[in-house]
Amino acid sequence: MRYIDVSSPGGPDVMRVVDGPLPLVRAGEVLVKVEAVGINRPDVAQRQGSYPPPKDASPVMGLEVAGTVAAVGEGVQDFAIGDKVCGLANGGGYAEYCLLPVGQTLPWPKGYDAIKAAAVPETFFTVWANLFQMAGVTEGETVLIHGGTSGIGTTAIQLAKAFGADVFTTAGSADKCAACEKLGAKRAINYKNEDFAAVIKAETDGKGVDVILDMIGAAYFEKNIASLAKDGCLSIIAFLGGAVAEKVNLGPIMVKRLTVTGSTMRPRTAEEKRAIRDDLLSEVWPLLEQGTVAPVIHAVLPFEQVAEAHRQMEESNHIGKIVLTLQG
Template sequence: MSSDGSMRYITISGFGGPDVMQMATGPRPRPGPGEILVKVAAAGINRPDVAQRQGQYPPPPGASQVMGLEVAGTVVETGAAVTEFAPGDRVCGLANGGGYAEYCLLPAGQALPVPDGMDDVTAAAMPETFFTVWANLFQMAGLTEGESVLIHGGSSGIGTTAIQLARAFGATVFVTAGSEAKCEACVALGASAAINYREQDFVEVVKSLTDGRGVDVILDMVGGAYFQRNLSALAKDGCLSIIAFLSGPKADSVNLGPIMAKRLTVTGSTMRPRTEVEKRQIRDELREQVWPLLAKGAIKPVIERVFAFEDVVAAHRLMEDGSHIGKIVLSFE
């Protein structure tokens, strides 16, 4: 890292495939009020990064144009009014952008201490998925002890996090995944049943597993292609929480009758547009209720592979390939 106030970061030459990403050098950001500057040791890769690279997920106004939504490292500078962190603290956090860089700004309310004994790569694999799962599965869908949940994409970064958190808080977990190896990985993490969606109809299997009742909550990242079937798989008073549209955002010829007949709730959100106040509230709940579980090893991020910062193109190719189980992380060390 340069001592002249500059840093390396990943830029793009234009919207497109992984090859548009390239290394660049520019000035380090300076923290404003309520911000901390982190010397990045590791950064997680997420599907929103891929969407941004493709021109489908622009940063919010005022955010860095550099990709990257989660980092772990060491605080090197704090802005005005920051009292909960100081230079030298090890932190991980949810960035509004700028994570694919040697230095990244974090709003202090979106940062968390790295649990004792945890390395930076593991810490960098947590913020985006933990914030997303907590907000959508627990805050919005209201999953509680004794209920059942179906998690689509169970072997993804989101899925592996959701399985562990749902089990930790007393829910029965079912998942869908696209191969036997992925199904086995989900069961090993705590899923009661894993459904290979390439070979089985998840609606029929869920009905069989629940004696015809259906599940209380569905966490969905598939979108339009699953919408009608999700309604069928929900129990009375159930909730469908949508967090992504891997099959597209439109569902054709949908019968909305089950929503009324079963008193269903359909909700969803994206994390990036949420306000700093909202993200701080999620952060505070994670710190109080989830961080103790991480500290004692009851839950832990699943990491498929770690790439060097310079190998970001290969890392994105693996993300797009979809064969991974858990998270993909960039290491800056």
């Protein structure tokens, strides 16, 4: 099979298409003939050398794929050869064949093709786990989502709105803010010329929001705390603005009884990922099939243009997902 190899940590041009053996399917896994691959920030970090894969995972990049089941491992009963599936990989997605643990594998939503299906798993797993399982977003609450036009952001806006929350978000241009509001955000805040904490205070009559989904980290920490209502929750999923917050006043956390939590998907156990998968099948797949929510796709590029896909990710001008296709 062909796969994307990284010769050494570096920029997008260190990636090359090379030939290698097919992965061997093990018990509890399905081997997928890949038709499309989603690009994600962790892929960029892995290419740069700052996000190494777990010891038992494929060293090849790629965390979400869609395609056709080519083989099934011992004990697999939910899927058969020829089924159209997508899923969250532990690695190995940038390849013509990829292994998926059966507990992280889902059927394509009805009416979806490979490109749309490949744009779902990583962001929907992440948003469901952090916004709904951990932060407990419920109908009638208010949510602030940073990075509203990222793959995570476009997913979070739609899901929070679909489950009855009022959504605020941040983005870096007027066009991006307009895209967020079209997806269902009540108010999109241009962080380049507006103070999001001040806007949230004004929009909520000083109360603040119930939940914040944050991928910025240290640079936003104090303003996030200021923007939360009593008993609010700050859920941190990345550190694009730094991981170390210095000289932080912890008083508001105590006074407002706040919860600060965070997670990353890759180290979660197979059982934890299966629980997220099961929730997605029961709670979110119907919404995808009804068209209530949908992945936002910015660009679709041929597999061989993986370097260009990573450049687009790093430039951060995209709205939604960037997908590689192996079809034709």
